[in-house]
Amino acid sequence: MTPKPAGILYCNCTYAQVIDPAVKAAVLRQLCDSGRSFEAVADLCEMSARKDPALKRLAAGGEVKIAACYPRAVKWLFASAGAPLDAAQTEVLNMREQSAATVGERLHADGILPNLPAGKATPVTPASAATFTAAPSS
Numbered sequence: 001m002t003p004k005p006a007g008i009l010y011c012n013c014t015y016a017q018v019i020d021p022a023v024k025a026a027v028l029r030q031l032c033d034s035g036r037s038f039e040a041v042a043d044l045c046e047m048s049a050r051k052d053p054a055l056k057r058l059a060a061g062g063e064v065k066i067a068a069c070y071p072r073a074v075k076w077l078f079a080s081a082g083a084p085l086d087a088a089q090t091e092v093l094n095m096r097e098q099s100a101a102t103v104g105e106r107l108h109a110d111g112i113l114p115n116l117p118a119g120k121a122t123p124v125t126p127a128s129a130a131t132f133t134a135a136p137s138s
Helices: 021-034 044-049 053-059 071-080 100-108
Strands: 007-011 039-041 064-068 090-094
Touching: 007 021, 021 100, 044 053, 044 071, 053 071, 064 071, 064 100, 071 090, 090 100
Parallel strands: 007 039, 007 064, 064 090
Antiparallel strands: none
């Protein structure tokens, strides 16, 4: 049995307009051309302010990749609307900082990558964990 692909959510950021229009257009074009199903919303900020019930449905739908803005802001918007996202099942792609090509590549890739700040944290797995022993004090 093949695993169900992650759902895709695209935010057009209609009201705040903090994302480069060229990046938004390129990501949306890639999604349309891919043949994969996705949901597009006008503005997650506005949906959160209205506590739109669709956010609960989206948060409860299993793995989801969200093309929007800052991951921390997107997670806060969902939580504020009473629809917290499961960090293990959510990947937020930042169209403010990532190129359209990078966002498109991640939207179509298998699996969810953790949203960790670049250069600040890395996931620890048993294979990558190291054991450290304190040196004796002199």
